[in-house]
Amino acid sequence: MKFFIDTADIDDIRDLASTGLLDGVTTNPSLIKKAGKDFIPLIAEICDVVDGPVSAEVAATDFDTMLKEAHKLRAIADNVAVKVPLTPDGLKVCKSLSDEGTQVNVTLCFSAAQAILAAKAGAAFISPFVGRLDDIGADGMHLIAEICTIYDNYPDFDTEVLVASIRSPMHIVEAAKMGAHVITSPPDVIRKLYSHPLTDKGLAAFVEDWAKTGQSIL
Ligand code: E4P
Numbered sequence: 672m673k674f675f676i677d678t679a680d681i682d683d684i685r686d687l688a689s690t691g692l693l694d695g696v697t698t699n700p701s702l703i704k705k706a707g708k709d710f711i712p713l714i715a716e717i718c719d720v721v722d723g724p725v726s727a728e729v730a731a732t733d734f735d736t737m738l739k740e741a742h743k744l745r746a747i748a749d750n751v752a753v754k755v756p757l758t759p760d761g762l763k764v765c766k767s768l769s770d771e772g773t774q775v776n777v778t779l780c781f782s783a784a785q786a787i788l789a790a791k792a793g794a795a796f797i798s799p800f801v802g803r804l805d806d807i808g809a810d811g812m813h814l815i816a817e818i819c820t821i822y823d824n825y826p827d828f829d830t831e832v833l834v835a836s837i838r839s840p841m842h843i844v845e846a847a848k849m850g851a852h853v854i855t856s857p858p859d860v861i862r863k864l865y866s867h868p869l870t871d872k873g874l875a876a877f878v879e880d881w882a883k884t885g886q887s888i889l
Contacts, residue, residue, distance in 0.1 A: 672847050673723070675855035677835065679706035681716055683858040688720050695723035697798070697835065697855040699754070699778065700730060711747060718748035724795075726776045728754035729764070737764045745773050752776045752795060757785045762792040769793030776833065783817040790828040796853065800836035811836070812845045819849050840864050 673694035676687050679702040687693045696717050703710050714727045727747070729740040741753040741764055752774040755761040765775045774795040780786055781804060789797045799818060801811025815834055822828045831852035837843060840863050843854050 672851070673853040674861065675723070675833065675853055676861060677702070677837070677855040677857050679703050679708075679713060679717070680858070681706075681713070681720070684717055684720055687858060687861060693721060693723070695725065695853070695855075696721050697726040697754070697776065697833075699728050711743075714744065714747050714751065718750050721750070723750060724752040724774055724776075725750055726752045726754040726796075728778065732756065732758065732760065734760040734763050737761065738767060741768055741773070754778050757789060762788055765789065765792040765794050769795070778835070781814070783814065783821060786818040787821060790822060790825070790830040794830045796831050796833040798833045798835040798855070801834055801842055802836035802838040805838065812842065812849070815846055815851055816849050819851060
């Protein structure tokens, strides 16, 4: 399972990259706004820090402008994956870019039907938003299960399921149980994966008992 981080905060990206567990980054216009930096140089900086795919999203919604923006984003670095919305024009851009050999992340997916279209358009990644579905009382992880099953039925689909809009460690665990290829998570949720109160309690006891032995390993 690949771990992507869902942020445009370069400090968080550097910090998590240093763990050696980070396989890529996803950004979106809202995350760029939150970062408060210029988009193009920021994506270049992120691409320097992380070897894996860095998703940079187009801002336009019509085919011609999205395609021009996509080419500009693609030129930033070899590891840019262009992110396009799941719309008819977005999928046309996806097909065109994937035919050129550019990785495309199709975003804002909320149904299995949409995920089928993205795979047929040659997307490298499909991003179903589980948290936003949960927010409206639907079952986000059920959608992941559906998409994994459908993609497994068609080995010629190369599209990876990228679980997005993650809100908790359990989303990540459930995604792993379903065999989703990638998760993209906010930094705080990735950090929560490390935590267990029994780990903290057990370590405190080991440290205390070791001190009582009066020994030193080094
Ligand atoms: C995915 O690529 C999106 O950037 C992201 O996961 C959206 O998550 P949100 O619903 O927390 O905004």
